[in-house]
Amino acid sequence: MNSLLKIHKTQLSKLPDVIATVVTDRTGLLLELTGDIDGETVGAVHAVCADALDQTGGTLGLGELQRAAITASRKVCIIAPFGDEVLGIYVDGARSLAAFESKLDGALRQVR
Amino acid sequence: MFDRILTGLHAVNGVQATLIIDARGELIAFQAHAVYDQALLQDASRQIMSAVDSVQLVQEDWELVTATYVEGKVLIRNLNAAEPESRASVLAVIADTTLNAPFAGVAIRVAASKIKAALNAPGAGEAAATPMMALASGPNISVPGATHGMNGAGRHAPTFAAASLPALPARAEPASSGQAWSALNSSIGAPAANLSVRDEEASGYLAVCSKALSRSVGPIARVFVREAVHRVCVNRPFSCEDGAALVAELVQHIRRPSDRNDFQKAMTHA
Numbered sequence: 001m002n003s004l005l006k007i008h009k010t011q012l013s014k015l016p017d018v019i020a021t022v023v024t025d026r027t028g029l030l031l032e033l034t035g036d037i038d039g040e041t042v043g044a045v046h047a048v049c050a051d052a053l054d055q056t057g058g059t060l061g062l063g064e065l066q067r068a069a070i071t072a073s074r075k076v077c078i079i080a081p082f083g084d085e086v087l088g089i090y091v092d093g094a095r096s097l098a099a100f101e102s103k104l105d106g107a108l109r110q111v112r
Numbered sequence: 113m114f115d116r117i118l119t120g121l122h123a124v125n126g127v128q129a130t131l132i133i134d135a136r137g138e139l140i141a142f143q144a145h146a147v148y149d150q151a152l153l154q155d156a157s158r159q160i161m162s163a164v165d166s167v168q169l170v171q172e173d174w175e176l177v178t179a180t181y182v183e184g185k186v187l188i189r190n191l192n193a194a195e196p197e198s199r200a201s202v203l204a205v206i207a208d209t210t211l212n213a214p215f216a217g218v219a220i221r222v223a224a225s226k227i228k229a230a231l232n233a234p235g236a237g238e239a240a241a242t243p244m245m246a247l248a249s250g251p252n253i254s255v256p257g258a259t260h261g262m263n264g265a266g267r268h269a270p271t272f273a274a275a276s277l278p279a280l281p282a283r284a285e286p287a288s289s290g291q292a293w294s295a296l297n298s299s300i301g302a303p304a305a306n307l308s309v310r311d312e313e314a315s316g317y318l319a320v321c322s323k324a325l326s327r328s329v330g331p332i333a334r335v336f337v338r339e340a341v342h343r344v345c346v347n348r349p350f351s352c353e354d355g356a357a358l359v360a361e362l363v364q365h366i367r368r369p370s371d372r373n374d375f376q377k378a379m380t381h382a
Contacts, residue, residue: 027330044331045170052163053179056186059156060148060206063182070167071176098214 004082008032011107012087017095019075022046022088031085046088050081069097078104117226118143124219126211128184129153131204132191132227137161148206157204160188164200169335174200176217184208187216189224191231203227307341310351317352317382324378325362328371336365355379 005023013021013034020035028044054065070077075093078101079086091100118130122143129144137158144153167174177188189203203224205216309315318337326333340361341350350358359379366372 024331028332029330040331041335042170044333044335045166047330048332049163049166052159052166053177053186056156056159056163057179057181057184059152059159060184060186062184062186062206066180066182068163068177068179070171070174071178072171072173073175074173075171077171 004085004087005032007107007110008034008087011110012089012104015089015100015103015107017092017100019090019092021090024086024088026051026081026084026086028086035090037090042088043086046077046079047086050079050086053079054081067101069101071097076100080104080108082108113230114141114227115143117223117230121205121219121223124207124211124216126207126209127205127216128208129206130223131157131160131206132201133157133161133204134201135161135192144206156206160186160202160204164188164190164202166332166335168200169339176220178213178217185211185213187213187220189220191224191228307338308345308349310349314349314351317355318350320382321355321358321362321379324375324382325365328366328368328375336362355382 008021008023009032012018018035020037020039021033022030022037022039022043023032024030024043024047026047028047030039030043033039033043049068049070050065053068057063057065065081068079070079072093076091076097078089078091080089081087089104091097114132118132118141121127121130129148130142131139131144131153132141134140137160139150139154139157142150142153163177163179167177173193175190175193177186179186179188185207187205187207189205191201191203193200203220205220207216307318309318318341322334322337325336329336337358340358341354344350344354344357344361359376363372363375366375
């Protein structure tokens with residue numbers, strides 16, 4: 001098991017305010033899932049979205065995509081490409097995103 | 113129409129370019145530093161809308177996408193957030209790493225409200241029936257340190273369009289009759305994402321279609337199928353008679369000609 005999948009099980013899915021988590025490969029194939037969510041569908045969408053945003057960054061000369069936060073009225077989805085995988089995390093939208101991202105950074109630093 | 117609004121956003125430290133993009137990915141107004149020309153921003157607009165289309169599949173009520181890169185950020189604000197079943201038109205802000213994201217977020221929210229108000233104002237739609245014509249005669253705005261829509265030939269190309277941003281018709285709810293294709297149901301998507309099919313045969317056809325398409329586009333195939341069924345059937349259950357129209361819609365998602373042929377062959381025998 002690679003380190004992202006390991007940390008996904010042991011830490012990321014246990015972060016406070018996390019509703020669901022999905023890990024896919026770059027083609028959108030579901031690898032891991034926690035929470036009540038249609039992982040196959042949203043995982044595929046995450047991969048496509050990450051790919052399109054990555055291309056946007058390339059076109060604009062901004063470099064590699066590190067993370068995308070999609071804010072909706074009730075929840076926030078954070079998509080983070082990670083080597084050959086794409087991590088998607090759904091968080092309660094009422095909470096502070098900055099505080100959550102700080103915790104997420106701490107957890108992901110162990111993988112990088 | 114949008115000149116002062118976009119200029120206002122450039123007052124935020126770190127902002128390099130501001131764009132208004134319609135639901136088809138066409139750039140209809142922009143203001144940018146010289147490093148970003150119109151052709152490049154048009155390419156980026158299509159890529160941004162590709163990302164937005166995918167986001168909309170699972171989060172129809174999305175408001176803001178904040179993409180963080182090694183050397184900057186792109187913030188994308190939904191201009192149709194109040195109409196979640198419409199395809200989104202967006203305001204996009206490209207910024208360097210010095211951007212204060214929370215401050216920019218407030219400025220973008222204000223700008224988006226003004227753009228929506230401008231679009232809803234009487235006569236907004238008449239101002240530019242064709243965006244490019246309106247752009248060519250658009251005002252020449254000057255902001256220190258920035259150029260505005262200068263094309264490669266050095267003349268002022270489309271800068272600010274007074275074009276309307278038409279929202280596509282709202283997606284109709286599936287008909288209440290018929291069966292649901294549960295394979296496509298999503299716990300994240302809205303209930304309208306559920307599909308209605310006429311009978312078992314139609315359900316089987318969709319499963320075959322999704323599998324065949326997935327050979328070239330991957331797991332996103334079922335999402336494409338769901339969206340295509342909504343477009344083809346509007347507000348009635350899917351039946352096998354809709355198959356040809358569905359395949360015609362889906363084949364547009366396949367880039368390689370050989371994969372297109374394989375998909376069409378597979379569906380001919382389905």
